[in-house]
Amino acid sequence: MFLWTLRRAAAGVVIVWLVATITFTLVSLAPGDITQTTAEQRVPAAARERWRHDFGLDRPWPARYAAWLGASLRGDLGTSWAYHRPVTSLLGEVLPNTALLASLGLILELVGGIAVALTQIRRPHGHADRALTAATLTAYAAPTFLVGLLLLYFFAFRLPIFPPSHMHSPAGELYRGWPRFVDLLHHLALPVVAIGVTGIGAVARYLRGSLLDERMERYVTAARARGCSEARVVWAHALPNAALPLITMIGMSLPFLVSGSLVVEVVFAWPGMGQAMYEAALARDVPLLMGGTVVATVAVVVGNLVADLAYAFVDPRVRL
Amino acid sequence: MSPRLRLGLIIFGVLFSLTIIGPYFAPSPTEIVDPRASGALPPGSRRSLVYRTDGTVLAAERVVQYRDFVKIVRQGKQELIPTAEVGKVEDRLFVLGTDALGRDVLARALHGGRVSLAIGTLALAATLVVGISLGLLAGWSGGLVDSLIMRAVDALLAVPMIFFLLLLAAVFRPSLAALVLVLAASAWMGVARLVRGQVLSLKEREFILAARGIGASPVRIAVTHLLPNALTPIAQDGALRLGDLVLTEAALSFLGLGVQPPVPSWGNMVAEGQDLLAAAWWLTFVPGVAVVVTVIAAALVADGLSELSRKRGISAA
Numbered sequence: 001m002f003l004w005t006l007r008r009a010a011a012g013v014v015i016v017w018l019v020a021t022i023t024f025t026l027v028s029l030a031p032g033d034i035t036q037t038t039a040e041q042r043v044p045a046a047a048r049e050r051w052r053h054d055f056g057l058d059r060p061w062p063a064r065y066a067a068w069l070g071a072s073l074r075g076d077l078g079t080s081w082a083y084h085r086p087v088t089s090l091l092g093e094v095l096p097n098t099a100l101l102a103s104l105g106l107i108l109e110l111v112g113g114i115a116v117a118l119t120q121i122r123r124p125h126g127h128a129d130r131a132l133t134a135a136t137l138t139a140y141a142a143p144t145f146l147v148g149l150l151l152l153y154f155f156a157f158r159l160p161i162f163p164p165s166h167m168h169s170p171a172g173e174l175y176r177g178w179p180r181f182v183d184l185l186h187h188l189a190l191p192v193v194a195i196g197v198t199g200i201g202a203v204a205r206y207l208r209g210s211l212l213d214e215r216m217e218r219y220v221t222a223a224r225a226r227g228c229s230e231a232r233v234v235w236a237h238a239l240p241n242a243a244l245p246l247i248t249m250i251g252m253s254l255p256f257l258v259s260g261s262l263v264v265e266v267v268f269a270w271p272g273m274g275q276a277m278y279e280a281a282l283a284r285d286v287p288l289l290m291g292g293t294v295v296a297t298v299a300v301v302v303g304n305l306v307a308d309l310a311y312a313f314v315d316p317r318v319r320l
Numbered sequence: 321m322s323p324r325l326r327l328g329l330i331i332f333g334v335l336f337s338l339t340i341i342g343p344y345f346a347p348s349p350t351e352i353v354d355p356r357a358s359g360a361l362p363p364g365s366r367r368s369l370v371y372r373t374d375g376t377v378l379a380a381e382r383v384v385q386y387r388d389f390v391k392i393v394r395q396g397k398q399e400l401i402p403t404a405e406v407g408k409v410e411d412r413l414f415v416l417g418t419d420a421l422g423r424d425v426l427a428r429a430l431h432g433g434r435v436s437l438a439i440g441t442l443a444l445a446a447t448l449v450v451g452i453s454l455g456l457l458a459g460w461s462g463g464l465v466d467s468l469i470m471r472a473v474d475a476l477l478a479v480p481m482i483f484f485l486l487l488l489a490a491v492f493r494p495s496l497a498a499l500v501l502v503l504a505a506s507a508w509m510g511v512a513r514l515v516r517g518q519v520l521s522l523k524e525r526e527f528i529l530a531a532r533g534i535g536a537s538p539v540r541i542a543v544t545h546l547l548p549n550a551l552t553p554i555a556q557d558g559a560l561r562l563g564d565l566v567l568t569e570a571a572l573s574f575l576g577l578g579v580q581p582p583v584p585s586w587g588n589m590v591a592e593g594q595d596l597l598a599a600a601w602w603l604t605f606v607p608g609v610a611v612v613v614t615v616i617a618a619a620l621v622a623d624g625l626s627e628l629s630r631k632r633g634i635s636a637a
Binding site for chain 2: 011012015016018019023026027030032137138140141142143144145146149150152153157158205255258262263266274277278281282284289292293296297299300301304
């Protein structure tokens with residue numbers, strides 16, 4: 001198992017390198033660069049050339065790639081062209097914001113999804129089950145931006161009980177301690193629900209199906225024959241087995257904590273990774289784009305690895 | 321056929337026929353009708369359109385024609401226009417209202433649906449072609465070819481897809497064709513993995529061995545033996561993927577990186593309507609619901625197909 005982990009880690013390093021290389025190539029070969037996206041048309045050509053020289057854009061892309069790779073191997077992701085600040089400190093600023101929003105969204109999605117599926121499974125094909133099946137299908141099918149906009153409409157405009165955007169109220173930056181925390185929670189509510197709603201749909205739909213399958217298994221019949229209560233049958237026998245693939249799903253969602261929900265961050269003006277990458281892509285800010293891509297790819301690779309390890313840990317049938 | 325599959329297919333049928341045939345009967349999606357008087361009319365509004373000879377259009381609540389002039393009531397105010405300046409007068413019902421520029425929302429939803437569904441369907445077709453061919457190739461040949469293809473799949477699956485799409489869309493400013501390719505580039509890996517798995521499990525079965533024994537070519541085996549047997553899982557996966565692709569296109573267009581105005585798509589219609597959310601809910605609601613209905617239909621088809629294959633599995637066992 002140790003060897004397996006080692007091999008997977010090595011493969012992961014290769015994957016991160018591959019992704020970084022492909023991304024760098026794409027960004028470098030595409031027509032246009034930052035001096036055309038952000039500079040005013042009036043800027044004289046000589047100034048534009050000097051600017052390109054400062055960013056090293058006048059050198060051939062293999063040379064730029066080599067320089068970027070060398071520096072990042074030393075842990076230096078460069079300086080953002082648009083913000084004129086080190087990429088690592090920029091990412092360090094937005095990552096916690098994204099992780100906070102995404103992890104709460106993920107928790108809501110899992111807890112909500114499991115709760116809904118367990119409610120449905122009490123009387124399969126009953127009225128409650130049918131209503132919830134329709135509801136989860138709709139939630140699953142709803143685009144996140146639409147859910148976000150509807151939440152904004154109903155709970156920020158029609159019934160202004162939640163703030164429509166940002167992490168803190170304008171005055172909130174001055175708060176300290178408890179009031180600051182409450183202010184943050186207040187701002188978190190809508191974006192977390194926006195992420196959670198579509199997620200609940202997916203988790204509940206999946207879990208309901210696999211719980212129904214598990215109920216047909218013989219070990220469930222055996223448990224019933226031994227006189228287990230229905231609650232015990234579901235909680236202690238069926239749910240752990242039905243939820244096994246959820247572990248893979250959670251592992252697959254780890255990268256989500258880093259890359260976040262771009263659409264939700266844009267809709268609610270949440271200062272996170274998605275927003276930063278969105279703006280970096282529009283501005284062709286290569287160092288920031290590359291830094292963000294590398295960090296997010298590392299998260300995907302680590303997430304998959306952790307998911308596989310966790311799976312092997314909880315399911316003794318799986319050998320690595 | 322299970323009820324879910326039937327319902328899903330019916331919804332798809334309605335959506336596709338509406339968006340394919342509908343635009344021929346609907347007014348132009350780019351026609352701007354009197355923004356001042358007809359900007360963001362609620363659904364069900366009725367207006368008399370007065371086409372003037374100078375090319376402008378007035379949307380009037382009431383029109384009375386006299387011999388020398390036409391009296392119109394526009395935004396509650398009376399105006400008199402000499403008959404010579406009036407081309408034609410036409411009553412129009414704005415079933416789903418108009419947007420802020422005075423464009424017919426129903427017309428835009430139908431045209432936009434044509435764009436969104438065409439992009440989704442074509443992207444799915446490209447995804448299936450690439451995914452199925454590479455999956456067949458990897459599963460059938462094994463060895464080095466298999467490793468190369470599957471490592472590429474692993475690497476691409478490790479790319480945070482939304483960033484990848486963002487990057488491609490922002491850097492290449494996609495035309496509709498490029499958008500289809502970009503979407504397919506982000507989706508084929510799952511299909512390749514699925515098809516490879518199917519090939520691996522079928523490869524050693526007797527009927528395949530027999531086909532090889534009588535000297536059938538790999539292409540013939542793939543087309544007549546492998547694919548028909550893997551059809552149900554591929555179709556099920558494809559249905560779900562169509563929903564995903566429509567959602568992704570909508571999200572990209574919503575962010576301003578997909579279909580570019582003035583061409584309407586459900587995603588950019590929501591984006592254009594979001595600023596007027598409080599004043600004109602139908603601008604976001606109509607295209608949004610269209611996306612939801614499409615994805616629901618896709619999920620119903622996928623569910624129905626999986627029920628079908630499960631039943632078949634039980635009756636075969």
